[in-house]
Amino acid sequence: MSTNRRNKVFQVLAGGPWGGGAVVVRSLTQGLMQEGCQVWVLCLSKEVSREFAEIAANVVTSRYWRRELNPPLDLLAFWELFRLCRREKFDLVNTHTSKGGVLGRIAARLAGVPLIIHTAHGYAFNETDSKLTAVFYTWLEKLATYFCDLVISVNDEERLMAIEKKVVSPDKIVTVLNGIDVNRFENVVATDSLRRELDLSGQETLIGTVGRMMPQKGFVYLVRAIPFIVEEYPHTRFVFVGDGALESELKSLAGELGIADYCRFLGFREDIPELLACFDIFALPSLWEGLSITLLEAMAAGKPIVTTDIKGNREVIDDGRDGLLVSPADSEALASAMVDLIRDGKRARAMGERARHKVKASFSEEAMVERTLELYGSVRRRDSTCRPRIPWFAQRAEGGER
Numbered sequence: 001m002s003t004n005r006r007n008k009v010f011q012v013l014a015g016g017p018w019g020g021g022a023v024v025v026r027s028l029t030q031g032l033m034q035e036g037c038q039v040w041v042l043c044l045s046k047e048v049s050r051e052f053a054e055i056a057a058n059v060v061t062s063r064y065w066r067r068e069l070n071p072p073l074d075l076l077a078f079w080e081l082f083r084l085c086r087r088e089k090f091d092l093v094n095t096h097t098s099k100g101g102v103l104g105r106i107a108a109r110l111a112g113v114p115l116i117i118h119t120a121h122g123y124a125f126n127e128t129d130s131k132l133t134a135v136f137y138t139w140l141e142k143l144a145t146y147f148c149d150l151v152i153s154v155n156d157e158e159r160l161m162a163i164e165k166k167v168v169s170p171d172k173i174v175t176v177l178n179g180i181d182v183n184r185f186e187n188v189v190a191t192d193s194l195r196r197e198l199d200l201s202g203q204e205t206l207i208g209t210v211g212r213m214m215p216q217k218g219f220v221y222l223v224r225a226i227p228f229i230v231e232e233y234p235h236t237r238f239v240f241v242g243d244g245a246l247e248s249e250l251k252s253l254a255g256e257l258g259i260a261d262y263c264r265f266l267g268f269r270e271d272i273p274e275l276l277a278c279f280d281i282f283a284l285p286s287l288w289e290g291l292s293i294t295l296l297e298a299m300a301a302g303k304p305i306v307t308t309d310i311k312g313n314r315e316v317i318d319d320g321r322d323g324l325l326v327s328p329a330d331s332e333a334l335a336s337a338m339v340d341l342i343r344d345g346k347r348a349r350a351m352g353e354r355a356r357h358k359v360k361a362s363f364s365e366e367a368m369v370e371r372t373l374e375l376y377g378s379v380r381r382r383d384s385t386c387r388p389r390i391p392w393f394a395q396r397a398e399g400g401e402r
Contacts, residue, residue, distance in 0.1 A: 007091040009376075010040045010060075010108075012081070014100030016067060017244070018047050018268075019212055020293030021096055021121050024154075024178055024368070028094070029057050031369035040088065042081075042100070047268075060084065067099070078103045085111035092117065092376060095148075098124035098137070102144040109147040115379060116148040119176075120158060121290035123167075126311075127216070141167045150379045152372065154178050154291040157311040174375065177315070178291040179368030182360050185300035190277040198239055198264060198278050205236045205342055208279035210272060210294045211286075213244030218285035218308065221331045223250055225285075226259045228335035233342050236262065241275055243268045276301035281341050281348065287328050289313060296363050299323075299355035304348035306337040316363070322355040 009032055015021045029039045029052065040058040042065075043049040049059045064076040085093065085108050092115045095104035101118045108116045125137035141162075145151060151173040153159035159175045162168050198206055207229075211217040219240065229236055240250070240263065247265060254260045269275060276282070282298035282305050289295075289312040296316065298305055305323035307313045317323035324341070326333035341348040 007037045008040070008088055009037050010042070010085065010088070010090045010093045010113075012042045012093060012095040012100045012104035012108075013048070014042050014044060014065065014095075014097045014104070015048070017045050017212060018051065020178070020290070022048050022051065023180070023293045024119075024121075025096060026051060026055065027179070027181070027365050027369055028372055030055055031373055033057070035373065040084075040090070042104075069099075074099075074103065078107050081107035082111050085113050091115065094119060094376075096121060098122075098141075102140050105144045105147040115376075117150045117152060117375070117379065118144070118148050119152045119154065120162070120173075121154055122288060123158060123162065125165075126158075126161075127288055138165060138167060145172070150174065150375065152176050152375065155312045155315045157315060158290070161311075176368060176371050176375070177363060178293060178296065179363045179365045180293060180296045180300060180359070181365045182300045182363075185273050185276065185297060188273045188277045188301070190274055194271070194274055195278055198275075199237065201235075203235060205233060205280045206239055206278055207236060207281045207283055207338060208239040208241065208275065209283045209285070210241040210275070210297070211284070212242050213240075213246040213250060215246065216287055216289075217242075218287045218328060219246065219250055220253065221329055221334060222283055222285045223253050223257070223259075223263070224331035225335035225338070226254070226262055227257055228332060229338055229342075230259060230262055232339055236342065237264065238262055239264045239266065239275070239279065241266050241269050241272070272297060273301065276303060279303055281306065281338055283334065283338060284308070284313070285328070285334055286310060286313070291315065296359050299359040299363075302352040302356040304341050304352045305355060306334060306341065316358075317355075318358075322351055322358055324351075 011025050013025045032039050040060050041052045042060045043052055044065055053059050062077050062080055064073045066073055081104055090113050093108035093113045095101040095118045105116055105118055125134040128134050145168045151168050153173055153175045156175045159173050162173060163170050226238055251265055254263045276298060282303040284295050284307040286308055288310055291312040295307060308328040309325040310328055314325060317325055319325040324337040326337050
């Protein structure tokens with residue numbers, strides 16, 4: 001994509017609250033703006049809108065967007081995207097999330113956007129236990145892929161899986177690993193007041209986690225692991241950072257298990273580098289991930305890590321060297337791994353240092369942004385005969401806007 005003039009780029013973020021996907025899009029947005037581009041971002045929460053407004057992006061909102069499938073509202077959301085793409089004449093649309101990827105790619109192509117890229121942070125057909133639903137989501141992904149020029153996968157396992165399932169052809173998908181601003185986590189020292197907030201005695205081992213309180217993150221299994229850990233190490237405390245639909249349920253479960261006094265639920269926080277500096281061990285019990293930004297941040301903070309052996313995580317963590325991988329949805333395995341790290345502090349600290357070096361070398365924000373912008377610039381539209389051409393749709397819409 002040439003930057004000789006002020007190109008117009010639309011990032012269809014379409015996520016919910018602030019999370020890893022938004023962090024990635026913010027990095028890309030800042031990189032594009034430094035190249036002189038104008039950037040629009042679809043934001044679906046006040047918090048996300050505020051973050052992008054602060055970096056001077058053009059914030060787009062929607063009255064009709066819902067996370068769940070809702071055909072009548074989804075059609076209205078699609079119409080909003082189509083009209084915006086027609087009006088602004090974007091040079092590039094980059095879609096994110098499963099729903100944003102389907103609606104955004106089709107709307108952008110029908111509106112005549114010359115270059116459309118989808119970033120697959122994960123696939124919805126991997127996130128359901130229903131075979132029928134998985135088949136439907138796979139079909140939607142195949143359909144949406146027809147309307148774009150390139151798919152970017154944030155981990156290589158899912159790139160290979162998408163090719164195997166014939167969601168996308170091998171020449172139309174590449175891997176760009178997520179990256180973070182490592183400098184935010186270097187030489188961060190936890191303040192005495194923050195440490196006291198988390199550790200009233202000043203002698204406790206702190207195990208922390210960060211993420212939205214949603215089923216995907218598997219926090220219920222971490223809560224269920226706590227009784228096994230405190231039985232052996234009663235001076236351990238557990239810090240949950242993040243908010244979401246399951247927060248009250250997790251608190252209730254901690255009460256039922258008799259471990260509420262061992263848990264701190266902090267809700268949404270912005271001082272993540274300082275909180276990570278307080279943790280002795282970082283745990284991430286996710287059931288599925290694309291490539292977790294939180295995991296990379298914990299590595300940048302030099303923390304010993306226990307996480308699940310799933311796509312994305314195992315592309316980052318070398319089990320036994322810079323972290324420990326355990327089976328997902330297995331509370332006893334989580335507990336056993338964390339007990340091992342508490343018991344062998346020297347080994348734990350060595351893992352944390354190796355993780356810090358790895359993230360600096362392989363998962364930097366600069367590398368992610370540079371590679372993505374290279375793709376923006378190098379991808380060219382394929383033969384127009386491969387494109388769905390429905391000129392009457394665009395003409396009627398344009399006429400209706402006059």
